[in-house]
Amino acid sequence: MTATTIDPVSPGPNSGRQARRELTKSSLRVGERIIEVLLAGAAGLSVLVTIGIVLALVIPLFTFFANVNPIEFLTGTTWTASFGDKFSWAKDWGVLPLVTATFMATGIALLVAIPLGLGIAMFLSEYAGPRLRKVVKPVLELLAGIPTVVYGFLAVAAITPFLQPLLGIPNIYNLLVAGIVMGFMIIPTVASLSEDAMSAVPQALRQGSFALGANRRITTLRVVFPAALSGIIAAIVLGLSRAVGETMILAVAGGNLAQLTGDPREEAQTMTAFIAQIASGDAPQGSPVYYSLFAVGALLFAITLIINVISIRLVRKYRQAY
């Protein structure tokens, strides 16, 4: 660009207008135009892909719900999609066992990730010195780079056999350990984003708090934490969404038995584990179990969408601008 006329250091009487004219002109240049189109294309492509995914999920739903009563689907307590005659619709299509298993595993993961993640964030933001933070934060973020199948393997091969006698877990595949391991998986998400939110709280607030005689603990809990709450909620919700959609850990360590149970020590198949099991096996195209993949997938999509909508509301509600 030849924007030689723009000279911010010594604004002459006419330079402002000149610069403006220069900028309007530049948007008419061919090169600029091409870049604009390319960038718009990139943005448009991602929108198109999203629309495509939604359509691909929704169209097979018509076939599925033409054969399965939606109320039965959402409230039934038995799920036998993968059994019996492949081409028969005469199965139990109650998705509740898969949904409860998903929420139970997610709940356990949050019970692990929220206290630990927020603890780490508070420590790094309010207590740790800059040098320690420089080391700990990248290491923590490295944890986020571990493939989830490795977590799943770790659960089955090491953690479950260790915890089985301690907690009286009857089955090697169970939601409890899968949930705990999933909690560790989302700690980096929760901790790192919360730490960012807390670090972004203006120093003046802390100084004011100290000046009023508050100690570091009170400053952290009563001043910094509420001020950063919107960012912290966003961090937790992001972790929650990752847990709801997590597949490999649950497919490997959570088991394949779709059962409605309140005991997390039991094995139970989640929505994602069901999709993984059927999609990697052989669901013949056009068979009921093939269509059920889309029904479960769409439900999962709807659940994450609702979580995101609620989270945006919460983030707005608690946002504090300084």
Place this chain on the structure above:
Amino acid sequence: MITKQVRRIRGAAVIAAVCAVLAACGGGASSGGSGAGLSGPVVIDGSSTVAPLSSAAGELFQAENPGVNVTVGTSGTGGGFQKFCNGETDISDASRPIKDQERAACQSKNITFEELQVANDALTVVVNKQNTWANCLTVQQLKAIWDPSSQVKTWNQVDPSFPNEPLKLFGPGADSGTFDYFTEVINGKAGSSRTDYSPSENDNVIVQGVEGSKGAMGYFGFTYFEENQSRLKAIQINNGAGCVAPSAQAVQNGSYTPLARPLLIYVSDAALKKPQVVAFTEFYLAQNDKIVNAAKFVPMTPEQKQKATDALAALKRKAGA
């Protein structure tokens, strides 16, 4: 993953066996493969029970024909037939005979084929090593456990002398020939089973599940039990004539009923247009003893072997014509 490791170890064992076999052959007389110049893929999919055998056959064959690439998938017998009848595979591994619906699916795509027996199997019922109470179960007891209407939740419901230990069931999924075979001979109808058990098409998942749960029971092919003997315990089966443990001998002399079964491969006529598939199939039968030994399967009886050889001869005539 553990399963991957097991696979790799098994691969190593097979390669070791290949070396032993080749050393024994002394590289002398031609041993079934039609020699040099063969190349191209041999695509196999189907039963996870038969897969180790086909893999062993593939590795032994490739040692003699380095240009040929044998791939073995494990989609389950049903999943394998779907691909086979879609023309995607050359050979389909099966742990049960092809069903009428599958035959019709093949016909609708103009796929004709031949069935060849390649080995025997003792479908093995396994329990946890810590299970000290159950050593032998009758066919009726197995039915009581696995029947679609079964309400059995604890071991003492199977036999009052057993402890009140929760029963955790693991088994193959509905795509599996093992599942079809077991449900047919135990429950009386192929595919009819209770559904509140933990299904997996991967037998190693079942091994791991039974090993990790005290009250567990599962079933799969004999090879997977032999490989995991130190981790699991096999149940003897009583079909009215006393308890019989699964073994090669019990299968061959016919005493391990009703869970002894033939293992099969299906070769499509279209695939026999490819010389490497013809050579591989011949090799599979001609070198059957070595392959079966390398993969630790139950060999065929002389009559079964004769029948398979005759079937292959007929197939070759058909392909030649």
